[in-house]
Amino acid sequence: MCYDKIKQNLQQNKNDSVQSIKDGDCMKEMLPALKKTLLFAGIKEDDLLNMLACLQPKVCHYDKNETIALAGDGFECIGILIKGEAVVMKESAAGARHVMTMLKPGDLFGEMVVYAANSAWPATVQAREASTVLFLDREKIIGERCQSCSWHRTLIHNLLKIISERAMMLNKKVEYLTIRGLRGKLSAFLLDQYKKQGKIELQLPLNRNELADFLHVSRPSMSREMARMQEEGLIVFQRQTVRILNLKALSDIVI
Amino acid sequence: MCYDKIKQNLQQNKNDSVQSIKDGDCMKEMLPALKKTLLFAGIKEDDLLNMLACLQPKVCHYDKNETIALAGDGFECIGILIKGEAVVMKESAAGARHVMTMLKPGDLFGEMVVYAANSAWPATVQAREASTVLFLDREKIIGERCQSCSWHRTLIHNLLKIISERAMMLNKKVEYLTIRGLRGKLSAFLLDQYKKQGKIELQLPLNRNELADFLHVSRPSMSREMARMQEEGLIVFQRQTVRILNLKALSDIVI
DNA sequence: AAAAATCGGTAGCTATGGCTACCAATTCAG
């Protein structure tokens, strides 16, 4: 498992991984990914180097299809994908696989798991291409033993923001999922878009397939319902454009 | 709205609310609630007082049925219910109300919203009895301007843990909700219980009504499905006791 | 510009599951 890899890395000279970052080669490779990482938002490029020295990250390489983290593992580090591509997926005992997210360079994983007490990693992370991952110790991010580095505060801010927003997103998702009825889900989505875009003439940010997927309904069923709502004079639509005709009726549908 | 109340409070002498905490009367009332609050876990009772002096909380009182926070409000503070009882609820435009959580003394609210960028409060908090609420500024918890207080680190740890665990719970909920088919949801639930209890003979922690509610299905539909599963030799059950007969079959059902 | 792929709409069939109603068993209260 990945965990073995991290441990191996630890047993090496402590400064080894940091050293390797400091020689320009490796660092240059990492910079673009690190700059994109939300965890490091607001930290100047020049400071990144010093910060990494303090964070003592472990760098691990994975081959294509190698497992980075296994569902059920305990997990002490936050991962940042530096290079390559990975997927977060659920695997049933039957072997059916369901991809939950794709990770691109700069993406974070494990932020939630790592700070929750005795929670096992709920999904498997697997490299889809040869990939490089940076592991950050959860305590080091907070700066448990570090009094001198000023940017720990920025990291904590970012971390709180990232996890909070993940939670808010999940909350929103639960809301959509618990709404009874396809029409209800659609109405809720349209009203949310209305709130966001401020006009009754909406541009849908998703195509039909993605929207159906997001609401967890089948595409034809959704199309049918949209057609019905148009018949009943609630909305008019053409492709990605939807105009809400009866705002009140829509909000009445949502529980 | 609540926000006005907090502002009023701010316009008073800055130390006013803190003062009032320091006179024993008010403080004694608060102590039991504060000790239960997860945000303060691991902080000694003696330290609580000093901590509150640094955090400069605002104390607000609410009458029965008064609104503490309104859906859509921006919100800069975390709330701790000290006395009374409150509910977090969703209100549709139609006026239908749905209680999401009940808050008891010591319970926190707003932790997620407050650290997510420009997120509006997704639900309304309303006092069900005459209640007292302590509001903590989000920056003060992190200790933005405070170098001296050592327990900021504990608070940050607790905060990260609380929000992470909330997110993990939501994640679990999404999992259950996205499973297609009543049988799938049931199987997933039973397998989770199996993992938790370690035996194939389970004691369900919920009665049928609660379980149906948790899985977002109707009680009769669930009973029917359970009966079918028994017919097919997957499980045997009687009231709260369920014995799993075919573990593999169950896990095959869950996607 | 033609071919291919993607995207969206529609139809028909059917499985799923929600709902009401009712009954049996168990638990609780007086």
Next chain:
DNA sequence: CTGAATTGGTAGCCATAGCTACCGATTTTT
């Protein structure tokens, strides 16, 4: 100990929505 209330099982009806299949329109590729 008896009546009431809660809890769980069952039946039947029917709305919802999933699925397959197919078609036309649009976009992309070559």
